[in-house]
Amino acid sequence: xxxxRCLYDKIRINKQEIKLLKRMKMKTITTKWAMLIALMxxxxxxxxxxxxxxEPGSGDGQVALGINPNLKVDAGLKSTTKSVVxxxxxxxxxxxxxxxxxxxxxxxxxxxxxSPDVSSSGYTGHHVWYIGDTKGENWISITEKGLSYDPKxxxxxxxxxxxxxxxxxxxYDKDALSSLSNISGEGSLKIPVSVLASGDIDAATNNANKxxxxxxxxxxxxxxxxxxxxxxxxxxKDYLYFAAEGGGRYVNNGRAKNQTPFDPEQGPKNTDxxxxxxxxxxxxxxxxxxxxxxxxxxxxxxxxxxxxxxFVIKNHEGSSNSYIKSGSGKMLLSDGTISxxxxxxxxxxxxxxYILMKQIKDGAQSDKAFIENKSTVNGQLVSKKVSAIVYPxxxxxxxxxxxVITLQEGVNxxxxxxxxxxxxxxxxxxxxxxxxxAGRNKLTVMDVTVTEWEEDxxxxxxx
Numbered sequence: 001x002x003x004x005r006c007l008y009d010k011i012r013i014n015k016q017e018i019k020l021l022k023r024m025k026m027k028t029i030t031t032k033w034a035m036l037i038a039l040m041x042x043x044x045x046x047x048x049x050x051x052x053x054x055e056p057g058s059g060d061g062q063v064a065l066g067i068n069p070n071l072k073v074d075a076g077l078k079s080t081t082k083s084v085v086x087x088x089x090x091x092x093x094x095x096x097x098x099x100x101x102x103x104x105x106x107x108x109x110x111x112x113x114x115s116p117d118v119s120s121s122g123y124t125g126h127h128v129w130y131i132g133d134t135k136g137e138n139w140i141s142i143t144e145k146g147l148s149y150d151p152k153x154x155x156x157x158x159x160x161x162x163x164x165x166x167x168x169x170x171x172y173d174k175d176a177l178s179s180l181s182n183i184s185g186e187g188s189l190k191i192p193v194s195v196l197a198s199g200d201i202d203a204a205t206n207n208a209n210k211x212x213x214x215x216x217x218x219x220x221x222x223x224x225x226x227x228x229x230x231x232x233x234x235x236x237k238d239y240l241y242f243a244a245e246g247g248g249r250y251v252n253n254g255r256a257k258n259q260t261p262f263d264p265e266q267g268p269k270n271t272d273x274x275x276x277x278x279x280x281x282x283x284x285x286x287x288x289x290x291x292x293x294x295x296x297x298x299x300x301x302x303x304x305x306x307x308x309x310x311f312v313i314k315n316h317e318g319s320s321n322s323y324i325k326s327g328s329g330k331m332l333l334s335d336g337t338i339s340x341x342x343x344x345x346x347x348x349x350x351x352x353x354y355i356l357m358k359q360i361k362d363g364a365q366s367d368k369a370f371i372e373n374k375s376t377v378n379g380q381l382v383s384k385k386v387s388a389i390v391y392p393x394x395x396x397x398x399x400x401x402x403x404v405i406t407l408q409e410g411v412n413x414x415x416x417x418x419x420x421x422x423x424x425x426x427x428x429x430x431x432x433x434x435x436x437x438a439g440r441n442k443l444t445v446m447d448v449t450v451t452e453w454e455e456d457x458x459x460x461x462x463x
Contacts, residue, residue, distance in 0.1 A: 064156035099171030168242035199233030
């Protein structure tokens with residue numbers, strides 16, 4: 001009974017508002033926005049509404065595109081890296097360098113661009129820029145960055161009754177569509193991507209799974225913040241795309257002629273080509289792969305400190321295949337497929353502040369030495385990892401890819417250890433982690449694991 005009364009009161013109030021609006025001859029404007037970036041851990045969500053809900057079926061009033069991106073990746077910015085996503089949410093410490101998210105809207109068959117409602121302020125084109133706050137929440141569409149995040153800077157993207165199709169990518173690039181004056185289908189929706197041939201990594205942060213606690217003289221689990229950090233070059237870019245599983249890309253203002261008005265309480269209807277409405281969930285995925293390396297002293301390398309100063313990934317000499325590529329390529333917005341990346345060669349990363357953990361048989365353990373205890377404490381668990389973004393490799397065989405690890409004992413001349421990787425694969429969306437045990441005469445591959453960038457998809461958030 002209370003539930004019925006509540007519903008009655010809600011209907012009565014809405015009718016009163018509608019009558020008032022008609023008397024005042026106001027044009028209703030609805031701006032709905034809510035952005036949630038959710039990945040490895042649950043995060044709080046905020047729903048913000050401005051304006052007045054348009055009268056269902058009225059056919060007038062403006063409705064802004066409302067997006068709810070569930071980033072199905074290990075995403076975020078927990079280090080100085082500007083565009084590599086690693087952690088729980090897409091955050092930033094410096095607003096001026098935060099790239100944001102790009103939304104592209106086409107006609108239903110992606111043979112032309114979408115034309116939004118431009119009768120009021122907001123977007124006039126088809127390429128929309130979204131930015132969130134420092135916590136990765138409260139995302140808004142903008143046309144200018146401004147000096148800091150401010151919801152008042154929102155420029156809504158107003159939809160019409162005409163149906164459009166949505167594509168999304170990260171990080172936003174204002175010139176991403178500059179070469180796409182004409183499109184002839186999803187196959188032509190490609191944006192530029194790149195992989196760094198060389199770079200520098202500061203490994204001062206300890207992102208090992210376990211760290212030494214000097215206060216109680218034991219090994220403990222690393223805190224979540226540090227463990228989640230990907231130590232990579234600050235200029236690397238981790239390209240994400242909207243996967244649209246199930247084909248759900250359609251949007252409009254929810255008031256197409258001869259159609260039942262869209263009900264936001266029922267959630268997104270992006271597979272409905274007739275009247276899909278203005279809500280959409282964006283399931284973002286990695287288009288690139290990541291390769292990471294751990295190195296530790298297996299106990300016979302040196303009695304002195306040894307630094308890990310560089311790694312090089314290259315095609316094996318004499319191999320007929322060229323899996324390692326750098327430079328420019330193209331990413332297909334519909335499914336993240338990479339093409340046109342033709343530059344082969346090597347990937348080089350110079351490393352600072354990486355001291356090898358030393359495995360000992362007895363004596364005092366510390367933040368530099370450990371005694372192996374099977375699965376509890378070992379070189380894999382206590383060693384940092386450094387990473388590089390690479391173009392995906394579906395699979396490679398024996399004698400196809402080499403890794404050169406450079407180690408330096410004190411001020412002595414650095415020594416290169418070349419390892420030919422065993423047959424494996426680096427698919428998009430995975431982080432392949434190689435752990436090396438360094439000895440006096442050789443570098444031994446002790447472990448190869450593939451860590452998928454974990455996903456956490458929360459319930460839909462009504463806008």
